């Protein structure tokens with residue numbers, strides 16, 4: 001069975017809207033979520049401003065991505081297992097990963113403890129998304145499924161009232 005990427009409604013909608021808004025350019029960012037067996041559950045897609053544009057191509061800034069990720073990790077509920085699970089970006093045309101996309105995620109996955117997703121979203125509606133899952137040694141085509149909304153809400157939004165206090169100023 002192919003590994004699946006289970007997308008939350010918010011993450012999917014956010015990426016599709018970002019893809020359309022960026023046309024004719026590309027945009028992208030990092031995926032936040034967690035692993036469940038061979039599957040990757042994506043709860044959020046963070047948009048990271050591009051480092052530079054070469055033509056319309058998206059190259060994300062490593063420092064902006066790290067900053068966004070640490071901000072997310074700081075603000076989440078300590079019980080929330082969500083963290084970095086991969087990369088996403090848009091294509092003005094069809095959503096098939098290029099050889100550069102494949103090489104990029106294979107390179108990142110070499111040093112990762114768990115599998116990572118490379119998700120490509122088309123700015124045009126026809127085949128809106130495709131994705132790869134990269135392990136340390138393999139690149140697999142992923143299937144899509146929807147994340148279970150109840151769990152997703154629990155995991156990403158259930159924040160105790162005092163969760164964000166106390167950490168910041170000491």
Ligand SMILES: [Zn+2]
Nearest residue numbers: 091097098101
């Ligand atoms: Zn690409």
